[in-house]
Amino acid sequence: MIKLLEGLFDSNEKQLKKIQLIVNEINSLEEEMSKLSDEKLKKKTEEFRKILNVDLEQSRKDFYELSREELKKILDEEKKVLREILPQAFAVVREASKRVANHRHFDVQAMAGYVLFDNKVAELFTGEGKTLAANMPLYLYALTGRGAHLVTVNDYLARRDAEWNGHILNSLGMTVAAINSGTQYRYITDEEVLKLKGDEGKELIEQREKKAKEAGRLKYDHMSGVNLIECSKKEAYDCDVVYGTNNEYGFDYLRDNMVASLAERVQGPRYFAIVDEADSILIDEARTPLIISTSAEASNEMYKQFANLAKSLQKEKHYTVDEKSNSVSLNDEGIDAVEKLLKVKNVYENAQLAYHLDNALKAKELYKLDDEYMIKDGEVLIVDEFTGRALPGRRYSEGLHQAIEAKEGVEVKRESRTMATITLQNYFRLYSYLSGMTGTALTEAEEFASIYNLDTIVVPTNRPVVRKDYNDVVYRTMMGKFEAIVEDIKEHNAKGQPILVGTTSVEKSEALSMMLSKEGIAHEVLNAKHHEREAKIVSEAGQKGAVTIATNMAGRGTDIALGEGVKEAGGLYIIGSERHESRRIDNQLRGRAGRQGDPGESKFFVSFEDELMRLFGGERMQAVMTQAGLEDDMPISMGILGKTIENAQKKVEAHNYDIRKRLVEYDDVLNxxxxxxxxxxxxxxxxxxERKETEEISLEKDIKYTTNLDIENLQDILDGFAVTKKDTWDIQQLEGLKFKLNPLDISILKKLLEYIDMLVQAQLEDDMEIDNIEERNLYIQVKNLLTEEIFEKGVKDLSFKNSIEFFRSLEGKSITDISKELKRLIFVSYIEHIYSIGVxxxxxxxxxxxxxxxxxxxxxxxxxxxxxxxxxxxxxxxxxxxxxxxxxxxxxxxxxxxxxxxxxxxxxxxxxxxxxxxxxxxxxxxxxxxxxxxxxxxxxxxxxxxxTVKRSKKVGRNDPCPCGSGKKYKKCHYPEFE
CATH class of the missing domain: 1.10.3060.10 (Helical scaffold and wing domains of SecA)
Structure with missing residues (x-):
């Protein structure tokens, strides 16, 4: 592992040196760009598109009209041109940012922009401005007219970033939009705001300008949504640059593949995407598939019954729990107890009983309230284990969610059936070009490379990191640890140092909050129950004397600016209340402090009762400490403890990686x-x-070939069926006659004829005899296929009195001839059906x-x-x-x-x-x-x-004409009435 990391760092340095040469070229263009007027700077977009030879209308159609090989060839050639104009394009974006936001891209941001253009993962330290770095490659790829997507973790960030970058990119002629799970938005200029929103808009613009002037530049927290207006999802996706969440992009892809017409598709081509917080989206959430489901018809009573049954069973006595493998297993005593309660001989003989029993026990032991889920307004909501946010609309599958609802005594909703599903891994692999950015990627470099074919580049910080990271302090019990955390908070709060405490669950964040309240320490809590105020709470977490408790990485993506006097107090102080199963997530929490060279501190508090320690040897260590007589609140500092924690994290990381890798292998089959x-x-x-007939089939060639009929046998079939409604057709005139059918109609006709072949082969082994049971079966099958009305009309069109006579005519014929005659019947009935319904x-x-x-x-x-x-x-x-x-x-x-x-x-x-x-x-x-x-x-x-459908009786073409002439309808008034 050490050699691997050394190799990565060596390679990283070499690549950074190459990228620096490109950054130097971008810098050399800065003076030239600064001399351009706003209008000429904007016209640079048109110039770039001329170089690319872009046809804006055709560029998106290519993804649907070209083969994969043809498209790849075009995109590869286009990429070469993009690489050539990159220095100029990046210099244009930097200049636009200076003028609009008064913010010049740092060299390291330009480096990160190149890494993203080159379809790699950029590790850019927290606070280094990933969002600003992304607008350079987004602009460059958007020049092609194929659309560029930025993927973020929540709706708020999608709106905020779309509005902020909209100011910059729109000044260059780009359209920008935000995709949310509910309402969609597109960016509009200040001029449009004044027209649409009047005085209210004017006031909001003035407020924004005032804040920007005071801060010296336009900042993210100046965004109020004033430059966003609602639009349709189709309009949003049609914009040049689109910001949205990973889930919404994925669900839109699934929904687009459930529509009934092309006009209902919204997403468009999946051309280029930058995944923000790539480690969270591409790795942490990769195990959870996106699912669109519909309610299934199933009773919910059994969930309630088994929830009560699970309550009567006792852990260890009746079953064992394996938290590592996330499973619950009944022992012999438990099986006997269950079978006695259910009054069955073998509970595992009935798959339905075993299914409900397994879910009830899992819901009881493995899914805890305010940890894996919470209850709000009588509804069980899943809590994201990585962000601590509630996930409305998401439900556990396979009946587990219903089992939890039954356990909690809330309404048990119907089970669901999956209509469409995809994993995020396979969704993002649909993009022609993919990139990612995050503050913590290097530890997952192997996974990015093996699953997504993405190399990882660590981009240096703009200023040196001066944060102090202290060693972990370990306590015997969880209560002792939390008491120590409270004391530590009191000490640092007394000198005005802002404190951010990271917890792993809603339950623990609220427990710590209660302890602080008892001590009279004012604080804010940010978890799934208080997510509405997330951005505001996090943005104020750096003010003097602020104490903020947050679950995991809630608030990620929102800058924590240090207030007045905070630097002198030591900067932001990060407290980790527990080690996460992944070192990367611990590093993310630490990374909230010490941004852009600011001072900061971080420390993790651990106990042997923490989940990670408990699962990987913590109980043995705790027993040793108990025998040694250590008090709960006495910190332990031993070298072996740090190694134990690190090894435990590595084991979990390796286990989770194996799960994700295996998931990809299995999902590739379904993919x-x-x-x-x-x-x-x-x-x-x-x-x-297509509104016109997209294919014309020749009666002489295609129909003859398809039906295996001689052309002479088509005369009766053709009478009255030709598109020009001629009374009769002469066989000699058939050459060149075209029968216009949609390819879908032809496809169904071929399937019908293939079905007849299959039917004959399956039912008949030899020549037919009228009393043969195979003939009767064949008769029933054909009759069921056609319906009685169409069946009788079809045989009459072939000059038989009825279906019985038709089938008697097949006696003694070979299987080939029988198949041919039945195909004639199907063909007649098919054409009859088309004309009875209409083209x-x-x-x-x-x-x-x-x-x-x-x-x-x-x-x-x-x-x-x-x-x-x-x-x-x-x-x-x-x-x-x-x-x-x-x-x-x-x-x-x-x-x-x-x-x-x-x-x-x-x-x-x-x-x-x-x-x-x-x-x-x-x-x-x-x-x-x-x-x-x-x-x-x-x-x-x-x-x-x-x-209710009411139909008038239809006159067949071979029936007597209703006019009373005595002629067949097809020879009399049929053409007029049709």
């Missing part, structure tokens, strides 16, 4: 399947969005049928893959590699799903009807036995209501 399904879905939408409604019908099949069976497939994933580890017992088995079984399930989609489309095609006298978009498509819900909007909250 490949997801790409196939989403590509298929996009293709369906793309074809159906445009048929186009919508084809789309809806295929999309519904994809969505329905993809959702089932996700359930099946989850079930497979949960049980696949048991293959180890048979000496088989679970991952290999998962891949093989997953392929089989996926292949089965694709067949089910085709069979669903075929089986429903002839059963659909369209309600007349409505616009195509409003017309609900229905089957004889079931409602087919419109997919005009697949997003939550849009459910079409079932309607």
């Amino acid at each position: 490949k399947q997801r790409n196939i399904i989403y590509d298929l879905r996009a293709k369906v939408l793309e074809i159906s969005s 445009e409604p048929m186009r919508e019908l084809s789309k809806v049928l295929i999309l519904q099949g994809i969505d329905r069976y993809w959702m089932e497939h996700l359930d099946n893959m989850q079930d497979l994933r949960e049980g696949i580890s048991l293959r180890n017992l048979a000496q088989r590699d679970p991952l290999v088995e998962y891949k093989n079984e997953g392929f089989r399930l996926f292949d089965s799903m694709l067949r089910s989609i085709d069979e669903n489309t075929v089986s429903r095609f002839f059963k659909v009807r369209v309600v007349r006298n409505q616009s195509p978009l409003q017309a609900p498509i229905q089957t004889e036995k079931e409602e087919v819900r419109s997919l005009t909007d697949n997003r939550p909250g849009n459910v079409s209501k079932q309607q």
Whole structure:
């Protein structure tokens, strides 16, 4: 490990020297840029785009119209040009920042900007201005017109950074927006603010300018949202530079792949992204998949029953808890007790009982109130273990959330079924170019490289770090530790030094708050219950005498400015109330002090009862200290303790890395399947969005080939069906005749004909006889496929009295001939169906049928893959590699799903009807036995209501004409009435 780090540092230094040469070139352009007028500086954007030969309308379309190979070739060539104009572009952004915000990018920020452009992770020390460094590469990539995304950890930072950088980037002609989980915003100029917001806007602008003047520059905390206005999500994504949260970007990708038309897609191409706090988003949160779900039909009573059952069981007596593996296991006595209470012989014979029992015990022992979750307004909210923030709308899957709700006695909501899911790891790997920035990346350099193919560069600080980091102090008990923390706070607070205390849970932050209140020490608490005031609390945490308690890294991204007289008092004092399982997160907490060369101090307090110590040998050490007669509040200082803590952290880090690495390997299987399904879905939408016939098929060539019919057999079929509505068609005139069909229609026709081949092969082994049971089965299958009405019309079109006569005509024929005759019937019925519904409604019908099949069976497939994933580890017992088995079984399930989609489309095609006298978009498509819900909007909250359909009897083309002439309808008034 030491050699690895030495190698990284050597490589880091070499790369920094190369980057410094580019920074020198940027600096050499500074004087030239400073002489340009504001207008000429803005025109630089147009000049750069001319060099790039950018077609703003086409640039985003390339991602949908070109193959991956063609797109990569274009982007690679484009990247070379971007690299050439980089010094000038960065110099332009620096000059714009000087004029608009009165802030010149430091050389180290320009270095970080280059690292981000070069698609690496930049470790930029806390407080060095990562957000400002990012606007250089964001501007450069946005010149292509393909859009540049910055990913941050919460909605507030997305809005704040979009507004702050909007002032700079908009002065160069760039549009800027913020993507939030609720409302979306785009940046507008002060002139637009005055027009839209009047006196209120004028007052807010004046306040901002006054603060900027007093501070000497425009700062983040001067942002009040005055330059942001609400917009649609599509408008936001259409902007040049977009700020948003990792979750919202991911969910928008999933939602875009659930829409019913291309016009509903919002996100656009995933071209370039910078992930702020990359360690938090790409590593800490990588284990949690993004899931869009729908309610499942399931009773919640069993959750309540098993919650009560779990309460009656006792730890150690009935079950054991393994916190390292996050599992609870019943022992023999526990199994007997459960089976007695449930009155069953074997609880594990019933998968449903075992499922509820496991969740109830996990909810009881492994998920604690105000630690893993909190309750607000009668709702169980997950608390992010890394930030301490509540996560509204997020729920544990597989029934665990319901088990916790039952435990806490709140309303148990329905279970959910997954409609779409993706991990953040695989979402961000969708981008053509990805970069990251954080204050703590080096310890995770190996993971960034192996999973995301991102190298890590440590960028030097603008000023030397002078913070004092003290050794850990260790106490025997947690109570002794907290009492020592309170005493330490009193001591430093007495001299006016601001203090920030980091805790690992809501529960511990509130316990410490109560102890400080008893001592009469004024303080602020920042946790999941007080997140609304997060930015304000953190921004004031550096004022003289301030005491702030925060869970983990809540407030991350908000600058803690030191107040008057604080530097003389020693700067910000950081207290870590517990060592986190990751050294990196401890370093993040420490990094809140000592920014930009400011003084500061940090110290961690640890006890043998802390979770990390308890899981990795703390109990043994505590027993030794107890025997030695040490008091609770007596600090212990031993070299072996520091090594024990570090080793414990390394073990957890290695364990979590293995989990994430394994997660990627398993999710790659589903990721490949997801790409196939989403590509298929996009293709369906793309074809159906064309308003003209996108493909013409020749009756002579394509239909003959598809149906395997002789051209002479098509004469009766063609009568009355041609698009020009001619009365008859001469066989000799067929060459060159084109029958206009949408490719989706053709796809369904081919699936129907393939289905007939499969049906014949499956049902018949030899020539047919009328009493043969295989013939009867085939008859029933074809009848079910067509519906009785269409079946009878089809055989009459082929000059048979009824379906029985048609099937008797197949007696004695070969399987090939039988298949050919049935295909003639299907083809007749298919053309009849098109004309009975209409060309445009048929186009919508084809789309809806295929999309519904994809969505329905993809959702089932996700359930099946989850079930497979949960049980696949048991293959180890048979000496088989679970991952290999998962891949093989997953392929089989996926292949089965694709067949089910085709069979669903075929089986429903002839059963659909369209309600007349409505616009195509409003017309609900229905089957004889079931409602087919419109997919005009697949997003939550849009459910079409079932309607009663009344239809007039349709006259078949071979039926007598209603006019009474005695002629067939198709030879008489059919063309006029159609």
